Amino acid sequence: MTDRAVRTVLGDVAPGELGVVNYHEHLFQTTPLLPGDELDDEEHSRAEAADLVAAGVGCLVEATPIGLGRVPSAVRRISRDLGVHVVHTTGVHRESHYPARPDLTAKSTAQLAQAFRAELVDGLVDDRDAHDAEPARHGRAGLVKVGIGYWSVSAFERRAIEAAGGVSAELGAPVMVHLEHGSAAHEVLTMLAEAGCPEDRVALAHIDRNPDPGLHLELAARGAYLGYDGCARHKSWPDSVLVDCLEKVVAGGGEDRTLLGGDVARRSRYESYGGMPGLAYTYRRFLPRVRAAIGEQGVALLTTKNPSRWLTWRTAPEIDQKR
Incomplete structure:
Protein backbone atom coordinates (compact mmCIF):
# COMPACT_ATOMS: atom_id res chain seq x y z
CA MET A 1 0.00 0.00 0.00
CA THR A 2 1.15 3.53 -0.62
CA ASP A 3 1.91 6.20 1.94
CA ARG A 4 -1.17 8.29 2.64
CA ALA A 5 -1.58 10.19 5.85
CA VAL A 6 -0.21 11.48 9.12
CA ARG A 7 -2.41 10.67 12.12
CA THR A 8 -2.96 13.71 14.37
CA VAL A 9 -5.11 14.09 17.48
CA LEU A 10 -7.75 15.86 15.35
CA GLY A 11 -7.76 13.36 12.50
CA ASP A 12 -5.65 12.13 9.61
CA VAL A 13 -4.07 14.79 7.40
CA ALA A 14 -1.99 14.83 4.25
CA PRO A 15 1.78 15.03 4.92
CA GLY A 16 2.07 18.28 2.97
CA GLU A 17 -0.19 20.07 5.46
CA LEU A 18 2.18 19.84 8.41
CA GLY A 19 4.60 22.68 7.71
CA VAL A 20 7.59 22.96 10.06
CA VAL A 21 7.61 19.97 12.43
CA ASN A 22 9.03 19.79 15.94
CA TYR A 23 9.60 16.05 15.97
CA HIS A 24 9.90 15.70 19.78
CA GLU A 25 8.27 17.79 22.48
CA HIS A 26 6.16 17.46 25.63
CA LEU A 27 3.10 19.48 26.57
CA PHE A 28 2.26 17.29 29.58
CA GLN A 29 4.55 15.03 31.57
CA THR A 30 4.97 13.88 35.16
CA THR A 31 7.58 11.35 36.21
CA PRO A 32 9.24 10.37 39.49
CA LEU A 33 12.58 10.90 37.76
CA LEU A 34 11.93 14.67 37.56
CA PRO A 35 10.35 15.74 40.86
CA GLY A 36 9.34 19.40 40.80
CA ASP A 37 9.52 19.58 37.01
CA GLU A 38 5.97 18.47 36.28
CA LEU A 39 4.20 19.73 33.17
CA ASP A 40 0.62 19.51 34.41
CA ASP A 41 -1.14 22.83 33.80
CA GLU A 42 -3.22 23.15 30.64
CA GLU A 43 -3.13 26.94 30.45
CA HIS A 44 0.64 27.12 30.89
CA SER A 45 1.19 24.35 28.34
CA ARG A 46 -1.14 26.09 25.90
CA ALA A 47 0.84 29.33 26.29
CA GLU A 48 4.13 27.54 25.65
CA ALA A 49 2.70 25.83 22.58
CA ALA A 50 1.45 29.21 21.33
CA ASP A 51 4.99 30.57 21.57
CA LEU A 52 6.22 27.62 19.54
CA VAL A 53 3.58 28.30 16.88
CA ALA A 54 4.57 31.98 16.82
CA ALA A 55 8.14 30.83 16.09
CA GLY A 56 6.90 29.13 12.90
CA VAL A 57 6.07 25.56 13.94
CA GLY A 58 3.04 24.02 12.24
CA CYS A 59 3.18 20.55 13.81
CA LEU A 60 4.62 19.08 16.97
CA VAL A 61 4.97 15.54 18.25
CA GLU A 62 3.68 15.09 21.81
CA ALA A 63 6.18 12.45 22.87
CA THR A 64 4.81 11.56 26.33
CA PRO A 65 3.89 7.85 26.38
CA ILE A 66 1.58 5.83 28.63
CA GLY A 67 1.75 6.36 32.38
CA LEU A 68 3.60 9.69 32.56
CA GLY A 69 0.80 12.19 33.08
CA ARG A 70 -0.52 12.35 29.55
CA VAL A 71 -3.66 14.40 28.97
CA PRO A 72 -4.62 13.84 25.30
CA SER A 73 -8.02 15.45 25.91
CA ALA A 74 -6.20 18.72 26.72
CA VAL A 75 -3.76 18.23 23.84
CA ARG A 76 -6.73 18.08 21.47
CA ARG A 77 -8.09 21.34 22.87
CA ILE A 78 -4.71 23.03 22.49
CA SER A 79 -4.35 21.74 18.94
CA ARG A 80 -7.78 23.01 17.98
CA ASP A 81 -7.43 26.37 19.75
CA LEU A 82 -4.02 27.18 18.25
CA GLY A 83 -4.53 25.63 14.82
CA VAL A 84 -1.39 23.52 15.23
CA HIS A 85 -1.17 19.88 14.21
CA VAL A 86 -0.21 17.56 17.06
CA VAL A 87 0.85 13.93 16.59
CA HIS A 88 0.56 12.12 19.93
CA THR A 89 2.51 9.03 20.89
CA THR A 90 1.42 5.82 22.49
CA GLY A 91 3.94 3.33 23.85
CA VAL A 92 6.02 3.30 27.03
CA HIS A 93 9.23 4.88 28.29
CA ARG A 94 12.26 3.16 29.83
CA GLU A 95 11.51 1.11 32.92
CA SER A 96 13.04 3.52 35.45
CA HIS A 97 10.14 5.91 34.88
CA TYR A 98 7.74 3.32 36.35
CA PRO A 99 9.06 2.29 39.80
CA ALA A 100 5.54 1.86 41.21
CA ARG A 101 3.75 0.45 38.14
CA PRO A 102 4.10 -3.35 38.19
CA ASP A 103 0.69 -3.46 36.49
CA LEU A 104 2.42 -1.91 33.47
CA THR A 105 5.96 -3.28 33.62
CA ALA A 106 4.74 -6.88 34.07
CA LYS A 107 2.69 -6.84 30.85
CA SER A 108 3.58 -9.39 28.22
CA THR A 109 4.61 -8.50 24.69
CA ALA A 110 1.10 -9.35 23.48
CA GLN A 111 -0.53 -7.20 26.17
CA LEU A 112 1.69 -4.24 25.37
CA ALA A 113 0.99 -4.63 21.66
CA GLN A 114 -2.73 -4.69 22.37
CA ALA A 115 -2.49 -1.47 24.38
CA PHE A 116 -0.43 0.29 21.71
CA ARG A 117 -2.70 -0.88 18.89
CA ALA A 118 -5.83 0.29 20.71
CA GLU A 119 -4.48 3.84 21.06
CA LEU A 120 -3.40 3.95 17.43
CA VAL A 121 -6.71 2.64 16.11
CA ASP A 122 -9.40 3.42 18.70
CA GLY A 123 -8.05 6.45 20.53
CA LEU A 124 -5.90 7.81 23.35
CA VAL A 125 -6.77 7.64 27.04
CA ASP A 126 -5.95 10.31 29.63
CA ASP A 127 -3.63 8.66 32.16
CA ARG A 128 -5.91 9.65 35.03
CA ASP A 129 -8.69 7.55 33.43
CA ALA A 130 -6.56 4.53 32.51
CA HIS A 131 -8.04 2.26 35.17
CA ASP A 132 -11.67 2.98 34.25
CA ALA A 133 -13.63 0.04 32.89
CA GLU A 134 -14.40 1.91 29.66
CA PRO A 135 -12.23 5.03 29.60
CA ALA A 136 -13.04 7.90 27.27
CA ARG A 137 -10.78 8.15 24.21
CA HIS A 138 -9.54 11.42 22.79
CA SER A 152 20.99 -1.50 28.82
CA VAL A 153 17.68 -3.06 27.84
CA SER A 154 15.56 -4.54 30.64
CA ALA A 155 13.19 -7.44 30.08
CA PHE A 156 10.25 -5.02 30.11
CA GLU A 157 11.94 -2.71 27.62
CA ARG A 158 12.71 -5.64 25.35
CA ARG A 159 9.06 -6.72 25.41
CA ALA A 160 8.01 -3.15 24.62
CA ILE A 161 10.42 -3.02 21.67
CA GLU A 162 9.05 -6.31 20.34
CA ALA A 163 5.48 -5.03 20.75
CA ALA A 164 6.21 -1.71 19.07
CA GLY A 165 8.00 -3.37 16.18
CA GLY A 166 5.17 -5.81 15.63
CA VAL A 167 2.47 -3.14 15.73
CA SER A 168 4.44 -0.94 13.36
CA ALA A 169 4.83 -3.84 10.96
CA GLU A 170 1.09 -4.53 11.17
CA LEU A 171 -0.23 -0.97 10.84
CA GLY A 172 2.59 0.94 9.17
CA ALA A 173 2.87 3.42 12.05
CA PRO A 174 6.15 5.22 12.78
CA VAL A 175 8.25 4.46 15.86
CA MET A 176 10.33 6.65 18.18
CA VAL A 177 13.03 5.25 20.45
CA HIS A 178 14.40 7.03 23.52
CA LEU A 179 18.14 6.33 23.57
CA GLU A 180 19.70 7.21 26.91
CA HIS A 181 22.67 9.44 26.05
CA GLY A 182 22.41 8.17 22.48
CA SER A 183 23.57 4.67 23.43
CA ALA A 184 22.77 1.30 21.82
CA ALA A 185 21.29 2.77 18.65
CA HIS A 186 22.39 -0.04 16.32
CA GLU A 187 21.28 -2.65 18.83
CA VAL A 188 17.75 -1.27 19.26
CA LEU A 189 17.35 -0.72 15.54
CA THR A 190 18.19 -4.39 15.02
CA MET A 191 15.70 -5.47 17.71
CA LEU A 192 12.93 -3.50 16.03
CA ALA A 193 13.85 -4.93 12.63
CA GLU A 194 13.74 -8.46 14.05
CA ALA A 195 10.21 -7.68 15.28
CA GLY A 196 9.22 -6.73 11.73
CA CYS A 197 9.60 -2.95 11.84
CA PRO A 198 11.31 -1.48 8.76
CA GLU A 199 14.36 0.53 9.81
CA ASP A 200 13.12 3.56 7.89
CA ARG A 201 10.06 3.72 10.19
CA VAL A 202 12.28 4.51 13.20
CA ALA A 203 13.38 7.84 14.70
CA LEU A 204 16.31 7.58 17.11
CA ALA A 205 15.63 10.23 19.72
CA HIS A 206 18.60 11.88 21.47
CA ILE A 207 21.14 10.48 19.03
CA ASP A 208 22.85 13.87 19.31
CA ARG A 209 23.60 13.18 22.99
CA ASN A 210 26.37 11.16 21.35
CA PRO A 211 27.42 13.73 18.70
CA ASP A 212 29.38 11.31 16.56
CA PRO A 213 28.75 12.06 12.86
CA GLY A 214 30.36 8.82 11.75
CA LEU A 215 27.93 6.81 13.85
CA HIS A 216 25.02 8.94 12.67
CA LEU A 217 25.89 8.29 9.04
CA GLU A 218 26.02 4.53 9.70
CA LEU A 219 22.53 4.69 11.19
CA ALA A 220 21.24 6.86 8.34
CA ALA A 221 22.60 4.33 5.86
CA ARG A 222 20.39 1.72 7.55
CA GLY A 223 17.41 4.01 6.94
CA ALA A 224 16.85 5.31 10.48
CA TYR A 225 15.94 8.92 11.20
CA LEU A 226 18.31 10.89 13.42
CA GLY A 227 16.66 12.89 16.20
CA TYR A 228 18.54 16.09 17.03
CA ASP A 229 16.89 17.44 20.17
CA GLY A 230 19.73 18.46 22.49
CA CYS A 231 20.22 22.17 21.93
CA ALA A 232 20.27 24.62 24.88
CA ARG A 233 21.93 22.02 27.11
CA HIS A 234 25.12 24.00 27.61
CA LYS A 235 25.84 22.26 30.90
CA SER A 236 26.65 19.19 28.81
CA TRP A 237 27.80 20.64 25.47
CA PRO A 238 27.65 23.93 23.55
CA ASP A 239 25.22 24.27 20.67
CA SER A 240 28.22 24.52 18.37
CA VAL A 241 28.91 20.79 18.89
CA LEU A 242 25.48 19.91 17.54
CA VAL A 243 25.69 22.38 14.66
CA ASP A 244 29.06 20.93 13.65
CA CYS A 245 27.72 17.36 13.91
CA LEU A 246 24.68 18.18 11.75
CA GLU A 247 26.89 19.89 9.18
CA LYS A 248 29.11 16.82 8.90
CA VAL A 249 26.14 14.46 8.61
CA VAL A 250 24.61 16.57 5.85
CA ALA A 251 27.95 16.79 4.04
CA GLY A 252 28.30 13.00 4.36
CA GLY A 253 24.99 12.30 2.64
CA GLY A 254 22.66 11.89 5.62
CA GLU A 255 20.59 15.01 5.02
CA ASP A 256 17.40 13.07 4.22
CA ARG A 257 17.40 11.37 7.64
CA THR A 258 17.67 14.37 9.99
CA LEU A 259 14.93 15.56 12.38
CA LEU A 260 14.79 18.57 14.72
CA GLY A 261 13.08 18.91 18.09
CA GLY A 262 13.52 20.34 21.55
CA ASP A 263 12.53 17.63 24.07
CA VAL A 264 12.51 20.25 26.81
CA ALA A 265 10.15 18.29 29.10
CA ARG A 266 10.78 20.28 32.28
CA ARG A 267 8.73 22.94 34.06
CA SER A 268 11.96 24.74 34.98
CA ARG A 269 12.78 25.18 31.27
CA TYR A 270 9.36 26.35 30.03
CA GLU A 271 8.92 30.12 29.98
CA SER A 272 5.19 29.78 30.58
CA TYR A 273 5.91 27.92 33.83
CA GLY A 274 8.45 30.54 34.90
CA GLY A 275 11.61 28.92 33.57
CA MET A 276 13.89 29.28 30.55
CA PRO A 277 14.90 29.06 27.71
CA GLY A 278 11.46 27.87 26.49
CA LEU A 279 10.34 25.75 23.55
CA ALA A 280 10.85 28.47 20.96
CA TYR A 281 14.62 28.59 21.64
CA THR A 282 15.15 25.77 19.12
CA TYR A 283 13.70 27.91 16.31
CA ARG A 284 14.66 31.43 17.34
CA ARG A 285 18.18 30.83 18.57
CA PHE A 286 19.44 27.45 17.38
CA LEU A 287 17.94 27.05 13.91
CA PRO A 288 19.50 30.24 12.46
CA ARG A 289 22.93 28.81 13.29
CA VAL A 290 21.98 25.51 11.66
CA ARG A 291 20.74 27.37 8.57
CA ALA A 292 24.07 29.17 8.25
CA ALA A 293 25.85 25.80 8.35
CA ILE A 294 23.67 23.61 6.08
CA GLY A 295 21.70 26.09 3.95
CA GLU A 296 18.01 26.43 3.15
CA GLN A 297 17.71 23.07 1.41
CA GLY A 298 19.19 21.29 4.41
CA VAL A 299 16.84 23.13 6.77
CA ALA A 300 13.82 22.28 4.61
CA LEU A 301 14.72 18.60 4.87
CA LEU A 302 15.46 18.82 8.61
CA THR A 303 12.29 20.64 9.63
CA THR A 304 9.67 19.76 7.02
CA LYS A 305 10.30 17.06 4.44
CA ASN A 306 12.02 14.44 6.60
CA PRO A 307 9.63 14.56 9.57
CA SER A 308 6.55 14.49 7.35
CA ARG A 309 7.94 11.41 5.58
CA TRP A 310 8.71 9.69 8.89
CA LEU A 311 5.28 10.46 10.37
CA THR A 312 3.35 9.22 7.34
CA TRP A 313 1.70 5.85 7.91
CA ARG A 314 2.49 3.21 5.32
CA THR A 315 -0.95 1.62 5.52
CA ALA A 316 -3.02 4.53 6.85
CA PRO A 317 -6.74 4.60 6.08
CA GLU A 318 -8.34 7.18 3.84
CA ILE A 319 -7.61 10.72 5.02
CA ASP A 320 -10.28 11.81 7.49
CA GLN A 321 -11.29 15.37 6.72
CA LYS A 322 -13.36 15.75 9.90
CA ARG A 323 -11.50 18.15 12.17
Whole structure:
Protein backbone atom coordinates (compact mmCIF):
# COMPACT_ATOMS: atom_id res chain seq x y z
CA MET A 1 0.00 0.00 0.00
CA THR A 2 1.15 3.53 -0.62
CA ASP A 3 1.91 6.20 1.94
CA ARG A 4 -1.17 8.29 2.64
CA ALA A 5 -1.58 10.19 5.85
CA VAL A 6 -0.21 11.48 9.12
CA ARG A 7 -2.41 10.67 12.12
CA THR A 8 -2.96 13.71 14.37
CA VAL A 9 -5.11 14.09 17.48
CA LEU A 10 -7.75 15.86 15.35
CA GLY A 11 -7.76 13.36 12.50
CA ASP A 12 -5.65 12.13 9.61
CA VAL A 13 -4.07 14.79 7.40
CA ALA A 14 -1.99 14.83 4.25
CA PRO A 15 1.78 15.03 4.92
CA GLY A 16 2.07 18.28 2.97
CA GLU A 17 -0.19 20.07 5.46
CA LEU A 18 2.18 19.84 8.41
CA GLY A 19 4.60 22.68 7.71
CA VAL A 20 7.59 22.96 10.06
CA VAL A 21 7.61 19.97 12.43
CA ASN A 22 9.03 19.79 15.94
CA TYR A 23 9.60 16.05 15.97
CA HIS A 24 9.90 15.70 19.78
CA GLU A 25 8.27 17.79 22.48
CA HIS A 26 6.16 17.46 25.63
CA LEU A 27 3.10 19.48 26.57
CA PHE A 28 2.26 17.29 29.58
CA GLN A 29 4.55 15.03 31.57
CA THR A 30 4.97 13.88 35.16
CA THR A 31 7.58 11.35 36.21
CA PRO A 32 9.24 10.37 39.49
CA LEU A 33 12.58 10.90 37.76
CA LEU A 34 11.93 14.67 37.56
CA PRO A 35 10.35 15.74 40.86
CA GLY A 36 9.34 19.40 40.80
CA ASP A 37 9.52 19.58 37.01
CA GLU A 38 5.97 18.47 36.28
CA LEU A 39 4.20 19.73 33.17
CA ASP A 40 0.62 19.51 34.41
CA ASP A 41 -1.14 22.83 33.80
CA GLU A 42 -3.22 23.15 30.64
CA GLU A 43 -3.13 26.94 30.45
CA HIS A 44 0.64 27.12 30.89
CA SER A 45 1.19 24.35 28.34
CA ARG A 46 -1.14 26.09 25.90
CA ALA A 47 0.84 29.33 26.29
CA GLU A 48 4.13 27.54 25.65
CA ALA A 49 2.70 25.83 22.58
CA ALA A 50 1.45 29.21 21.33
CA ASP A 51 4.99 30.57 21.57
CA LEU A 52 6.22 27.62 19.54
CA VAL A 53 3.58 28.30 16.88
CA ALA A 54 4.57 31.98 16.82
CA ALA A 55 8.14 30.83 16.09
CA GLY A 56 6.90 29.13 12.90
CA VAL A 57 6.07 25.56 13.94
CA GLY A 58 3.04 24.02 12.24
CA CYS A 59 3.18 20.55 13.81
CA LEU A 60 4.62 19.08 16.97
CA VAL A 61 4.97 15.54 18.25
CA GLU A 62 3.68 15.09 21.81
CA ALA A 63 6.18 12.45 22.87
CA THR A 64 4.81 11.56 26.33
CA PRO A 65 3.89 7.85 26.38
CA ILE A 66 1.58 5.83 28.63
CA GLY A 67 1.75 6.36 32.38
CA LEU A 68 3.60 9.69 32.56
CA GLY A 69 0.80 12.19 33.08
CA ARG A 70 -0.52 12.35 29.55
CA VAL A 71 -3.66 14.40 28.97
CA PRO A 72 -4.62 13.84 25.30
CA SER A 73 -8.02 15.45 25.91
CA ALA A 74 -6.20 18.72 26.72
CA VAL A 75 -3.76 18.23 23.84
CA ARG A 76 -6.73 18.08 21.47
CA ARG A 77 -8.09 21.34 22.87
CA ILE A 78 -4.71 23.03 22.49
CA SER A 79 -4.35 21.74 18.94
CA ARG A 80 -7.78 23.01 17.98
CA ASP A 81 -7.43 26.37 19.75
CA LEU A 82 -4.02 27.18 18.25
CA GLY A 83 -4.53 25.63 14.82
CA VAL A 84 -1.39 23.52 15.23
CA HIS A 85 -1.17 19.88 14.21
CA VAL A 86 -0.21 17.56 17.06
CA VAL A 87 0.85 13.93 16.59
CA HIS A 88 0.56 12.12 19.93
CA THR A 89 2.51 9.03 20.89
CA THR A 90 1.42 5.82 22.49
CA GLY A 91 3.94 3.33 23.85
CA VAL A 92 6.02 3.30 27.03
CA HIS A 93 9.23 4.88 28.29
CA ARG A 94 12.26 3.16 29.83
CA GLU A 95 11.51 1.11 32.92
CA SER A 96 13.04 3.52 35.45
CA HIS A 97 10.14 5.91 34.88
CA TYR A 98 7.74 3.32 36.35
CA PRO A 99 9.06 2.29 39.80
CA ALA A 100 5.54 1.86 41.21
CA ARG A 101 3.75 0.45 38.14
CA PRO A 102 4.10 -3.35 38.19
CA ASP A 103 0.69 -3.46 36.49
CA LEU A 104 2.42 -1.91 33.47
CA THR A 105 5.96 -3.28 33.62
CA ALA A 106 4.74 -6.88 34.07
CA LYS A 107 2.69 -6.84 30.85
CA SER A 108 3.58 -9.39 28.22
CA THR A 109 4.61 -8.50 24.69
CA ALA A 110 1.10 -9.35 23.48
CA GLN A 111 -0.53 -7.20 26.17
CA LEU A 112 1.69 -4.24 25.37
CA ALA A 113 0.99 -4.63 21.66
CA GLN A 114 -2.73 -4.69 22.37
CA ALA A 115 -2.49 -1.47 24.38
CA PHE A 116 -0.43 0.29 21.71
CA ARG A 117 -2.70 -0.88 18.89
CA ALA A 118 -5.83 0.29 20.71
CA GLU A 119 -4.48 3.84 21.06
CA LEU A 120 -3.40 3.95 17.43
CA VAL A 121 -6.71 2.64 16.11
CA ASP A 122 -9.40 3.42 18.70
CA GLY A 123 -8.05 6.45 20.53
CA LEU A 124 -5.90 7.81 23.35
CA VAL A 125 -6.77 7.64 27.04
CA ASP A 126 -5.95 10.31 29.63
CA ASP A 127 -3.63 8.66 32.16
CA ARG A 128 -5.91 9.65 35.03
CA ASP A 129 -8.69 7.55 33.43
CA ALA A 130 -6.56 4.53 32.51
CA HIS A 131 -8.04 2.26 35.17
CA ASP A 132 -11.67 2.98 34.25
CA ALA A 133 -13.63 0.04 32.89
CA GLU A 134 -14.40 1.91 29.66
CA PRO A 135 -12.23 5.03 29.60
CA ALA A 136 -13.04 7.90 27.27
CA ARG A 137 -10.78 8.15 24.21
CA HIS A 138 -9.54 11.42 22.79
CA GLY A 139 -8.22 11.38 19.22
CA ARG A 140 -5.82 8.70 18.09
CA ALA A 141 -2.10 8.19 18.52
CA GLY A 142 0.08 8.71 15.47
CA LEU A 143 3.22 6.83 16.49
CA VAL A 144 4.64 4.38 19.03
CA LYS A 145 7.43 5.21 21.49
CA VAL A 146 9.73 2.93 23.47
CA GLY A 147 12.79 3.63 25.60
CA ILE A 148 15.91 1.98 26.97
CA GLY A 149 18.50 2.72 29.67
CA TYR A 150 22.14 3.64 29.18
CA TRP A 151 23.64 0.72 27.27
CA SER A 152 20.99 -1.50 28.82
CA VAL A 153 17.68 -3.06 27.84
CA SER A 154 15.56 -4.54 30.64
CA ALA A 155 13.19 -7.44 30.08
CA PHE A 156 10.25 -5.02 30.11
CA GLU A 157 11.94 -2.71 27.62
CA ARG A 158 12.71 -5.64 25.35
CA ARG A 159 9.06 -6.72 25.41
CA ALA A 160 8.01 -3.15 24.62
CA ILE A 161 10.42 -3.02 21.67
CA GLU A 162 9.05 -6.31 20.34
CA ALA A 163 5.48 -5.03 20.75
CA ALA A 164 6.21 -1.71 19.07
CA GLY A 165 8.00 -3.37 16.18
CA GLY A 166 5.17 -5.81 15.63
CA VAL A 167 2.47 -3.14 15.73
CA SER A 168 4.44 -0.94 13.36
CA ALA A 169 4.83 -3.84 10.96
CA GLU A 170 1.09 -4.53 11.17
CA LEU A 171 -0.23 -0.97 10.84
CA GLY A 172 2.59 0.94 9.17
CA ALA A 173 2.87 3.42 12.05
CA PRO A 174 6.15 5.22 12.78
CA VAL A 175 8.25 4.46 15.86
CA MET A 176 10.33 6.65 18.18
CA VAL A 177 13.03 5.25 20.45
CA HIS A 178 14.40 7.03 23.52
CA LEU A 179 18.14 6.33 23.57
CA GLU A 180 19.70 7.21 26.91
CA HIS A 181 22.67 9.44 26.05
CA GLY A 182 22.41 8.17 22.48
CA SER A 183 23.57 4.67 23.43
CA ALA A 184 22.77 1.30 21.82
CA ALA A 185 21.29 2.77 18.65
CA HIS A 186 22.39 -0.04 16.32
CA GLU A 187 21.28 -2.65 18.83
CA VAL A 188 17.75 -1.27 19.26
CA LEU A 189 17.35 -0.72 15.54
CA THR A 190 18.19 -4.39 15.02
CA MET A 191 15.70 -5.47 17.71
CA LEU A 192 12.93 -3.50 16.03
CA ALA A 193 13.85 -4.93 12.63
CA GLU A 194 13.74 -8.46 14.05
CA ALA A 195 10.21 -7.68 15.28
CA GLY A 196 9.22 -6.73 11.73
CA CYS A 197 9.60 -2.95 11.84
CA PRO A 198 11.31 -1.48 8.76
CA GLU A 199 14.36 0.53 9.81
CA ASP A 200 13.12 3.56 7.89
CA ARG A 201 10.06 3.72 10.19
CA VAL A 202 12.28 4.51 13.20
CA ALA A 203 13.38 7.84 14.70
CA LEU A 204 16.31 7.58 17.11
CA ALA A 205 15.63 10.23 19.72
CA HIS A 206 18.60 11.88 21.47
CA ILE A 207 21.14 10.48 19.03
CA ASP A 208 22.85 13.87 19.31
CA ARG A 209 23.60 13.18 22.99
CA ASN A 210 26.37 11.16 21.35
CA PRO A 211 27.42 13.73 18.70
CA ASP A 212 29.38 11.31 16.56
CA PRO A 213 28.75 12.06 12.86
CA GLY A 214 30.36 8.82 11.75
CA LEU A 215 27.93 6.81 13.85
CA HIS A 216 25.02 8.94 12.67
CA LEU A 217 25.89 8.29 9.04
CA GLU A 218 26.02 4.53 9.70
CA LEU A 219 22.53 4.69 11.19
CA ALA A 220 21.24 6.86 8.34
CA ALA A 221 22.60 4.33 5.86
CA ARG A 222 20.39 1.72 7.55
CA GLY A 223 17.41 4.01 6.94
CA ALA A 224 16.85 5.31 10.48
CA TYR A 225 15.94 8.92 11.20
CA LEU A 226 18.31 10.89 13.42
CA GLY A 227 16.66 12.89 16.20
CA TYR A 228 18.54 16.09 17.03
CA ASP A 229 16.89 17.44 20.17
CA GLY A 230 19.73 18.46 22.49
CA CYS A 231 20.22 22.17 21.93
CA ALA A 232 20.27 24.62 24.88
CA ARG A 233 21.93 22.02 27.11
CA HIS A 234 25.12 24.00 27.61
CA LYS A 235 25.84 22.26 30.90
CA SER A 236 26.65 19.19 28.81
CA TRP A 237 27.80 20.64 25.47
CA PRO A 238 27.65 23.93 23.55
CA ASP A 239 25.22 24.27 20.67
CA SER A 240 28.22 24.52 18.37
CA VAL A 241 28.91 20.79 18.89
CA LEU A 242 25.48 19.91 17.54
CA VAL A 243 25.69 22.38 14.66
CA ASP A 244 29.06 20.93 13.65
CA CYS A 245 27.72 17.36 13.91
CA LEU A 246 24.68 18.18 11.75
CA GLU A 247 26.89 19.89 9.18
CA LYS A 248 29.11 16.82 8.90
CA VAL A 249 26.14 14.46 8.61
CA VAL A 250 24.61 16.57 5.85
CA ALA A 251 27.95 16.79 4.04
CA GLY A 252 28.30 13.00 4.36
CA GLY A 253 24.99 12.30 2.64
CA GLY A 254 22.66 11.89 5.62
CA GLU A 255 20.59 15.01 5.02
CA ASP A 256 17.40 13.07 4.22
CA ARG A 257 17.40 11.37 7.64
CA THR A 258 17.67 14.37 9.99
CA LEU A 259 14.93 15.56 12.38
CA LEU A 260 14.79 18.57 14.72
CA GLY A 261 13.08 18.91 18.09
CA GLY A 262 13.52 20.34 21.55
CA ASP A 263 12.53 17.63 24.07
CA VAL A 264 12.51 20.25 26.81
CA ALA A 265 10.15 18.29 29.10
CA ARG A 266 10.78 20.28 32.28
CA ARG A 267 8.73 22.94 34.06
CA SER A 268 11.96 24.74 34.98
CA ARG A 269 12.78 25.18 31.27
CA TYR A 270 9.36 26.35 30.03
CA GLU A 271 8.92 30.12 29.98
CA SER A 272 5.19 29.78 30.58
CA TYR A 273 5.91 27.92 33.83
CA GLY A 274 8.45 30.54 34.90
CA GLY A 275 11.61 28.92 33.57
CA MET A 276 13.89 29.28 30.55
CA PRO A 277 14.90 29.06 27.71
CA GLY A 278 11.46 27.87 26.49
CA LEU A 279 10.34 25.75 23.55
CA ALA A 280 10.85 28.47 20.96
CA TYR A 281 14.62 28.59 21.64
CA THR A 282 15.15 25.77 19.12
CA TYR A 283 13.70 27.91 16.31
CA ARG A 284 14.66 31.43 17.34
CA ARG A 285 18.18 30.83 18.57
CA PHE A 286 19.44 27.45 17.38
CA LEU A 287 17.94 27.05 13.91
CA PRO A 288 19.50 30.24 12.46
CA ARG A 289 22.93 28.81 13.29
CA VAL A 290 21.98 25.51 11.66
CA ARG A 291 20.74 27.37 8.57
CA ALA A 292 24.07 29.17 8.25
CA ALA A 293 25.85 25.80 8.35
CA ILE A 294 23.67 23.61 6.08
CA GLY A 295 21.70 26.09 3.95
CA GLU A 296 18.01 26.43 3.15
CA GLN A 297 17.71 23.07 1.41
CA GLY A 298 19.19 21.29 4.41
CA VAL A 299 16.84 23.13 6.77
CA ALA A 300 13.82 22.28 4.61
CA LEU A 301 14.72 18.60 4.87
CA LEU A 302 15.46 18.82 8.61
CA THR A 303 12.29 20.64 9.63
CA THR A 304 9.67 19.76 7.02
CA LYS A 305 10.30 17.06 4.44
CA ASN A 306 12.02 14.44 6.60
CA PRO A 307 9.63 14.56 9.57
CA SER A 308 6.55 14.49 7.35
CA ARG A 309 7.94 11.41 5.58
CA TRP A 310 8.71 9.69 8.89
CA LEU A 311 5.28 10.46 10.37
CA THR A 312 3.35 9.22 7.34
CA TRP A 313 1.70 5.85 7.91
CA ARG A 314 2.49 3.21 5.32
CA THR A 315 -0.95 1.62 5.52
CA ALA A 316 -3.02 4.53 6.85
CA PRO A 317 -6.74 4.60 6.08
CA GLU A 318 -8.34 7.18 3.84
CA ILE A 319 -7.61 10.72 5.02
CA ASP A 320 -10.28 11.81 7.49
CA GLN A 321 -11.29 15.37 6.72
CA LYS A 322 -13.36 15.75 9.90
CA ARG A 323 -11.50 18.15 12.17
